[in-house]
Amino acid sequence: MEAVVLNNVSKTYGKERKVAVDSVSLTVNKGELFGLIGPDGAGKTSIFRMLTTLLLPDGGTATVDGFDIVKDYKQIRNNVGYMPGKFSLYQDLTIEENINFFATVFGTSVEENYDLIKDIYVQIEPFKNRRAGKLSGGMKQKLALCCALIHKPTVLFLDEPTTGVDPVSRKEFWEMLKRLKQQDITIVVSTPYMDEATLCDRIALIQNGRILQIDTPDKIVQSYPDKLYQIKADRMYDLLKELNVYPKTLSCFTFGEYLHLSLTDESEQAEKELIQHLQNKGFHNIEMGAVTPGIEDCFIQLLKK
């Protein structure tokens, strides 16, 4: 059964009709943890705002829980939870007041749905009298999640929930999402962090408003077409320039402290030839080895198409 369906959904902005979402089609199944993965400006927020009925599409159709995002906006607003990217809570209200406020707006109470938020709420409860504006990034994020959950939504939309949050809180957050999934909540989450993509059941890679690929993280990684090497040497910038003009280079880009490289010829002989070539060009301390591609490699590879 499908929880979210988009059929050729488009959104343009302004007089110039800048295309933010370009004919996007995708389906999220009930109970799935689905990731929208893409850099800033890819169109993730626009998609979330349309699915939560805060923005009208210019083209296409979409449903959430079987409800049409234009015609049935009232039902959708009652049924979904939305945690926007920017901190959306009332800064001057305390933790407790924020949660009570959101519960009241939805005609429910904290007690009624306490089971759903308990795991998360106990972590911020010791500070329940602190104003939201005075909380750390990780605590704000937990409070925003409690508020988005308080009316027991069937589908939860989380827009970049871990942006600007420390690594420990990021990890804890994803563990919370896994526990929520077990409670039959469909979760659609966006992130610019490629490492978080592997924690989703399925992901859509998105860039410039277009979907590049949709699949499980494993299948996306397995579909990487070339042998991938990581390589480094003493002068990294010169190395990048040299590899970009090397005749057998298929692709080469910076990846952390290494360069990631694919060659048109994947034989051992070609590897040896390349190392010899780089030594002749005066590079020292060359380290080169095969490496398993990650989601980020796949993303970069898809962008070249």
Ligand SMILES: Nc1ncnc2c1ncn2[C@@H]1O[C@H](COP(=O)(O)OP(=O)(O)OP(=O)(O)O)[C@@H](O)[C@H]1O
């Ligand atoms: N209200 C608006 N008016 C004009 N352009 C907009 C507006 N909102 C978004 N855009 C543009 O549409 C494109 C998609 O933006 P969107 O916010 O949906 O992407 P995103 O993937 O969520 O990125 P970010 O994390 O930066 O918000 C961007 O180029 C953005 O500048």
